[in-house]
Amino acid sequence: MRRIRAVARKEWLHIIRDPRSLIAALTLPVVLLVLYGYAVNLDLNELEWAVCDQDQSATSRALIANMSGLERFTFVGAIDDPEDTEQLFRLGTARGVVVLPAGLERDVFAGRTVPVQVLIDGSEGTIASLAQSYLEGAVNAFGAQISRDQARRRGLAGALGGQAIEARTRIYYNPDLISRKFLVPGLIAIVLMMLAALLTSGVVVRERERGTFELLAASPIAPSDLIIGKLLPYILLGLVDVVIAVVIGWVLFDVPVVGSPLALIVVSAIFVLTASAIGLFFSCVTSTQQAAMLLALASTVIPTMLLSGFAYPVRNMPLFLQGVAQVLPATHYIALLRGIILRGAGLMHMWPNVAALVAIGLLWPTVAIRRFRKAL
Incomplete structure (x- = not known):
């Protein structure tokens, strides 16, 4: 045991006399922990999204206003044609595009479920899955709110009826998010x-x-x-x-x-x-x-x-x-x-x-x- 202590004491003196090794041993864990703690973040702090409003109605504008006011949602603009979506994705301007079809308001008031297309840039998997979840959730929540409002107007308090607006997602470049x-x-x-x-x-x-x-x-x-x-x-x-x-x-x-x-x-x-x-x-x-x-x-x-x-x-x-x-x-x-x-x-x-x-x-x-x- 005495020999082990002597060798350990000698090695400890070597460490103390080599300040660079000692500093590295003490600071490297701190640096790596801070880097990992701040860099490893799988949340989506800001979701840039655009819209293609083919209906141009009060209902479509209400949906856009509702989504624009949500936390983490950053509205970057509107496009006239869904075919322009890929240009936005290539430029990196938007992570998702919501396509509001013509006749949206008419079909909603007629009691029909309106499919709203949600287009997602799937080139960055971690962001794409979160963008899909956020945009689908926002569209479906607005559709559920319209259903509740319609039920109340018809005197069916507590009855929700069908979903007025329903998100249908299409993911570009990596459809299965592999x-x-x-x-x-x-x-x-x-x-x-x-x-x-x-x-x-x-x-x-x-x-x-x-x-x-x-x-x-x-x-x-x-x-x-x-x-x-x-x-x-x-x-x-x-x-x-x-x-x-x-x-x-x-x-x-x-x-x-x-x-x-x-x-x-x-x-x-x-x-x-x-x-x-x-x-x-x-x-x-x-x-x-x-x-x-x-x-x-x-x-x-x-x-x-x-x-x-x-x-x-x-x-x-x-x-x-x-x-x-x-x-x-x-x-x-x-x-x-x-x-x-x-x-x-x-x-x-x-x-x-x-x-x-x-x-x-x-x-x-x-x-x-x-x-x-x-x-x-």
């Missing part, structure tokens, strides 16, 4: 982020460990040319991985690419470049390959899984974490993948995400080149 269709595009982003950052995290530090870094420093090649030359093979390898991942998603998980393959390759190239530059930056600031790989993993995989919208909606997070999410390249890449693969959206439909990804894609290579120059 989770893998929602998760596969996000998994592609996570795998690419991890692979690209890990592979390039050893590029510079490996030269140091082999003793060949001085040869690079003495070479007449410009630092920017060195960076591009070192990153290019990994970018090409990353694009091959994209093709493999997309084919696997299609063949094994029945998630085909609905949109443009060219658009998919373009945004993937930007993302792989960014992830590779992040890994290269870590390679420049560390002294061993092991440290570079650990730093790359901790700095890319955990934030990507928690804050990028992979499983939990970004809009449900606190404003501070939403701000952090916006500077992560995976946040915009996942949004673009889901738009292209599931909704068939073009790059112009998602230009804010494209612009953000391009900006981040220009920033990290610039930072990596500057850091590499300092290392030289």
Whole structure:
């Protein structure tokens, strides 16, 4: 027992004398708990919805006013034709559209049940199921209220009769709300982020460990040319991985690419470049390959899984974490993948995400080149 205490005391002294390890051991649980506590939120705080009012009656306007006043319901506008629904979904303007058919008021007063179509964007499974529940509930509750009012007017107090208005739901892109269709595009982003950052995290530090870094420093090649030359093979390898991942998603998980393959390759190239530059930056600031790989993993995989919208909606997070999410390249890449693969959206439909990804894609290579120059 005395020997065990001696060894334990010696190890404890090592921990105390290494403040970085001690701080990491004490702060990491707090950081992860706070991140998970705030980021893991499956509630729907805001439901953007639109309407297609083909009846233009007092009853249809009353339904719209009633739903617009509900908590968490954000009315984003009206469309003239149900065919315009997909355009709203591709732009990300609305999560659901309520279609009020012509003759709604006439049929309600005639005592007939009127089916009201509720159209849902199913490209984000967790949001889609909640949006379906909220919109169906709001439409059916209004229909039940009309039934009660009609019963009272007819002197049938307490009798409800039939449902005046009944929601009929149609879900776009993922009718059965199968989770893998929602998760596969996000998994592609996570795998690419991890692979690209890990592979390039050893590029510079490996030269140091082999003793060949001085040869690079003495070479007449410009630092920017060195960076591009070192990153290019990994970018090409990353694009091959994209093709493999997309084919696997299609063949094994029945998630085909609905949109443009060219658009998919373009945004993937930007993302792989960014992830590779992040890994290269870590390679420049560390002294061993092991440290570079650990730093790359901790700095890319955990934030990507928690804050990028992979499983939990970004809009449900606190404003501070939403701000952090916006500077992560995976946040915009996942949004673009889901738009292209599931909704068939073009790059112009998602230009804010494209612009953000391009900006981040220009920033990290610039930072990596500057850091590499300092290392030289």
